[in-house]
Amino acid sequence: MTTETPSEYNNLESLPTAAILAGMNQLDQTVPLAVAKALPQLEKLVEVTVTRLQAGGRLFYIGAGTSGRLGVVDASECPPTFGVPAGLVVGIMAGGDGAIRQAVEGAEDNETQAWLDLQQFSANEKDVLVGIAASGRTPYVIGGLQAARAAGLATGCVVCNAGSAVAAACEWPVEVVTGPEFLTGSTRLKAGTAQKLVLNMLTTATFIRLGRVRGNKMVDMQLSNEKLVERGQRMLMDELGIAQAEAAELLRAHGSVRAALLARQ
Structure with a gap:
């Protein structure tokens, strides 16, 4: 060996x-x-x-x-x-x-x-x-x-x-x-x-x-702490071209990055 x-x-x-x-x-x-x-x-x-x-x-x-x-x-x-x-x-x-x-x-x-x-x-x-x-x-x-x-x-x-x-x-x-x-x-x-x-x-x-990634982003990640919530907001800002306040509201409303993206399509 x-x-x-x-x-x-x-x-x-x-x-x-x-x-x-x-x-x-x-x-x-x-x-x-x-x-x-x-x-x-x-x-x-x-x-x-x-x-x-x-x-x-x-x-x-x-x-x-x-x-x-x-x-x-x-x-x-x-x-x-x-x-x-x-x-x-x-x-x-x-x-x-x-x-x-x-x-x-x-x-x-x-x-x-x-x-x-x-x-x-x-x-x-x-x-x-x-x-x-x-x-x-x-x-x-x-x-x-x-x-x-x-x-x-x-x-x-x-x-x-x-x-x-x-x-x-x-x-x-x-x-x-x-x-x-x-x-x-x-x-x-x-x-x-x-x-x-x-x-x-x-x-x-x-x-x-298995479809758990979109582009290069962890769109299904659990939003379990402030760092991950902020990461999710940045994903939405990048994907949708929106400001942080709107991204934060979308994330609160839909609970995940994927759900927020689907809601805007």
Whole structure:
């Protein structure tokens, strides 16, 4: 596993701060290039996700540690960004929600728990399951993907090693080979960055394809704070060529940017 191979940097404790930061930054610049190589795989996963969601399915993430937390973060950001229901994209973490803040020892080694966790949401053949595992060998993720695939769910993954057991367990693997970490084996670094980029693209591309974006604007975003209300007003001002006062009134009257735009068409 290249994510576990020794760092190209050594004697880290003897390096000055500037050298530590420069070394990490140099390695981080390789991540987008690794993601670019996986775009054809990611395209296939996006297409099947769009198809399943159009048919009434949902997108689930499973993972452990950093990988699981990234899935939870991506899922939690979809409702405010795209105005979709909270249950449409769901992040499930080995060890439960408590593991988001504090590691639960051994949770990732349970091969059967992920499918049990998914059954709390009545996961079925309409849905998509994406396993996230930098190593590509996490038993929680492998077992979940195998059970989900047998049950008819569409299955994909995001891994950072080639030829992994996680990739073999699913139909649409996305393999972003990020190589050795600055700190040997610390996959919260480059591998975690790569996973975040891929998840960003997966849900953003999916919801663009599902009509949740107009032009380049988040017209279905939830207006949950002053910043977002002001952003919504700017969208209306740009799209309709109106003053802020009128945009604010339109937004108050219709409750969303999309509804306000439709009302003026």
